[in-house]
Amino acid sequence: MSLLCAALWGQDAALKDTFLQAKALWATQGDREGATTRFDTVVAGLAPKAVGLDTEWFQVLCESYNWLAVLDDRSAQNRPRAQVRLQALIDLNPDFDLDRALTSQRLAAVFDRLKGEKYALVKLTYAPEGGRLLVDGRPGTPLPKKYLPFGTHKLTYTRPGHATAEITLDLGPRDAKSADFKLTRTASTLTLYVHPSDVEVLLDGQSLGFAIGKAGPDAAPMALPLGLRPEDLSAPFIIPELPAGKHRLELRAPCFRTRTLELGADLATPLADHTLEPIRMEPSKGTLSVSSVWPGGELFLAGQSRGLLPVMDIPVCSGPYDLLVRFPSGGFSQQITVEEGQSVRLEVRPKPRLAFLGLEAGDFTGRARFLAQLETLGDRLQQLVYLPARPDEPPQEALVRLKASRDTELVLIARPVPDQVIHRVELSLATLDGEEERLLVKPLEQDPLDSLVARLNAVPRLQQPGLGLSILDVPGEPGPWVLAASESALKAGLQTGKPLLAVQGKPVPTVLELRQLLEATKGPVSLSQGGATAILPIQTEALEVSLGSPALSYPAVLAQLRLHYAGAKSDDANLVKLNLALVLMQFRRYDKAIELLRDARLSTTRGVSQGTIDYHTGRCFLHLGTSYQSEAGQAFRQALKYPQSTLLGPDGPLVAPLARQALEDLK
């Protein structure tokens, strides 16, 4: 009884106190009424949930009935109620044995009589013990004797590593039958205790389930030597049938190092039950830092928010993760793997989101295959975050929803092209503002989306590394021939009209090879023209985005540039604006382009620079019609102030003669 009390400690404290007070009142003070009241309280609290009670509380409930029957029996006034208490106890648990020291013989006889009216006694033996008993399919405690209601019952006894045994009994009034279970061993068993619990157990690579729950007090001898409490171990996980031979046991849990145990063949043969030493899993963590120059990003790891960026050195369980950063516009997603003890640092930039709205109606051969390819398009996109279509949402409704929510930057709709037979599908890719591109694909091709994927993965360059030199591949010269050099390059000792004989100490025969070398180099570059070596820093040279290129998808370029702009500053931001305007000009959105160009200011005066902006501003005004001719003229005159400004890139054609001609044409 004292052990039971200890076990109850920590559960429902008030009910437990009431139970203990009730017993004390009777034992020490003989307060029958006080005790009855408290036992009634316990019964009232437990009886409604008797079916779901655990073993200890179930026992408390049964004992309370026993106490109440005894207390009622001692009062003439309440004696009739004692029988009711006993009946309730029998209905609750016919196997409960009254406390014969507490209960009078008369009352015990009433109890036995009441039980005999509905139940027959079955005596059971189990060989070996420690198995699981099922009575009519319901689990029950494998007791040496059980009272079962009259009628036919199927008793099943199982034990890991043994063949199951079944016995069927027909029980009637005053019957007393016996059931003897003798199980035949069929395999060895292996029992594991793991700290902590909730660990996946794999045998030879096959998952057997999870070691969950908590071990009982009987695990104390195993837990204590490891400095653990029994409840720190999982409930025993039993591998019921260990096949013959050697095996590999693997234990996996998030945030813990995977443990692998090699099991010898002696565990399987001869047949026996084995219990392994408790297995302690070692924690496995790394750290993660995510930052971005773009504002407003929120980090999500495996779907859980981990706060606004920057997030620095947060401890993270080792393992693979789907990392997502949501920005006010655009998003970033990447699958990362955090290794134990390692720091993962990411500098992220938002990628435009591409929402697939669906494949419009129209049946054609290969539709299902084509749709499946569209639905998995996201796996192939490196520069966009792909949002699959919502099931059962028509494309046009999805478009309306997304236009309202602005939860995407790009939308993709697939439309079968009506013909005698549909053999082509039109893919329409557009921004939410309507800049659209259409692509015809043949759904029966091996990879009809290949071209779209290539275009969506292409990123236009806005800058290139350079040395402030104009160089040519002149036939007969041993290296790139210097046509012109910036003031700083000349000061560093570089001479025009001579070839570059060595770059970084190695010969670089062509302009192309020099450009490739610069792409791969960081820091200053040493150049030799035969005399002293000149050291030049690598500069970034502005470029115009390539227009009309079949390699680029321009709605996607617009979306990328718009996000790029949000994270850019000063000249970088203005260069993005210029390029946004150029792409808008390609879509003939001249008014929008002018809005961008009007605010753009580049501090540079050579290459793609302020004169370039002014020239394009003039061209936009020309496209708006004759009423904007004066504005166009003004822009061209501005462009003439920058005689070194170019189109395309640092070695592109000068803007000035084009602006001069445009002014001439305006006259």
Next chain:
Amino acid sequence: MFVLSPRFRFPAALLCALPVMAQAQDGDLAERLYHSGERAYASKAYKEALDAWNQLVQTSPRSEFAPLALLRLARHHLEIERKPEAAMPYLDRLRSEYLKSPEAAEGMLLRGLLLTKQARRPAELKDAMADFNRILDLFPDAPAGGEARLHLGRAWRDQGQWGRALHLFIDSFRLHPGSPAAPGAMLEAAETLDLMGDLPGCLRMLQRLRTEAPQSPEAQEAIWRMAVRVKHRLQKPPLRNEGPWPAGRVKWLKTPTLLAFAPDGDLLIFQNDLDRTFRLHGSDLTPQGPTAPGTRALAVAPTGAVWMLSKNGLIREDTPAAQPLGALGAITGAALDGWGNLWVADAKTPALTLFPPEGGSRAVASPAANALAPLATGGVVIAADADRKLLFLDPDGQPRLVVPYGKDLPAPFKAVTALATDGAGQVAALVEGGDFGEGVVILGPDGAVLRQATFKSLAISGRITSLAFDRSGGLILCDRRNDLLIRLN
């Protein structure tokens, strides 16, 4: 409201549906005819293909395949039959009746190109330019846009509007980078920049062409165009006699008197003792064209055919009969311009004589010319010994630049024996007399002397009668006395 009785409803519905059904059948027939023509064309059964497409155009003029068929018919007459006049009616119909069809852009491009070829002077380019402009206005996203801009730019350039031409060339490759016209547009842009005096811009553009379209024929052109410009105009090394050329070959010719370069880079040599022109390809010398005794000038057609001029007339490789050249008896030079006009200089005629391709001739006011060579701008450069001037004439024969003999030289010369140009703006003159004496002078497109040397300083003692630029920045001299060629570098 009029309501049909149920009895008449079905026939009426059928009647209403008939035109639609007929149209659908018409469309099916047109498609089948078009594909039938395609199949026949692929197997070179041209007549069958043309019949099918003509039938399609006649029977199903409303079909979407009609403009396609018209385009195929026009292309056939242009590319296979080589009869532009037969192609033109199809293109006219495509332009007038199917202006909204996607094929109209390509049709107008072809039409514009045909009109360009038919033009004999810049003013006749207007109709072609209208077609090109219409493509840009009506089909701004059409693939033909790149080519339309390129040809429109060429038309403006031929009219001397270099700024407009440059703008169009740049837009052609900037807005249509994947177009087949892009390399050509870059090459034209480079040449136009040079014409406008922007040599660095020209060289950068040639480099861009080589970087962005390295496999294109235009990139191969860019290589030598860049090489000669850098050599003559920027590096300007002193001329050096490399001796007989090809190396070590002496006394291997029979009185060579005239030199010219063919469009493919081979050297053409007229050997006076053999009365024939020969082509030097690598080290192989093979006769080209008929015999032409007394030839005094060579001209080379864009096709590579050689034209030989003497007092007996013009003998063309590509035409059997000799063409009389009137009273021209002292021919000193000849050149073909981009319009097919033959410019002839005669030492005893105080004008240049122009022979248009359609026949006849006309005089272009000019001093008597002792030598003549074509310019890339479409005009010619002539040497007038009487005035002691070199005159750079525009396509209309008007002097664009006048360079006095001896300008930029330590001493003047008296006469020019021969002129040569390299197609990249350089002019070489074979000079003699005066304090300068015999030698060569290389001038830039602005008339400035770039390189010069006397034969004395070069230790050349033969009788040099002609010269030609090679594509590596060298100069080939023709020594009739020693029966050899000499290379200066």
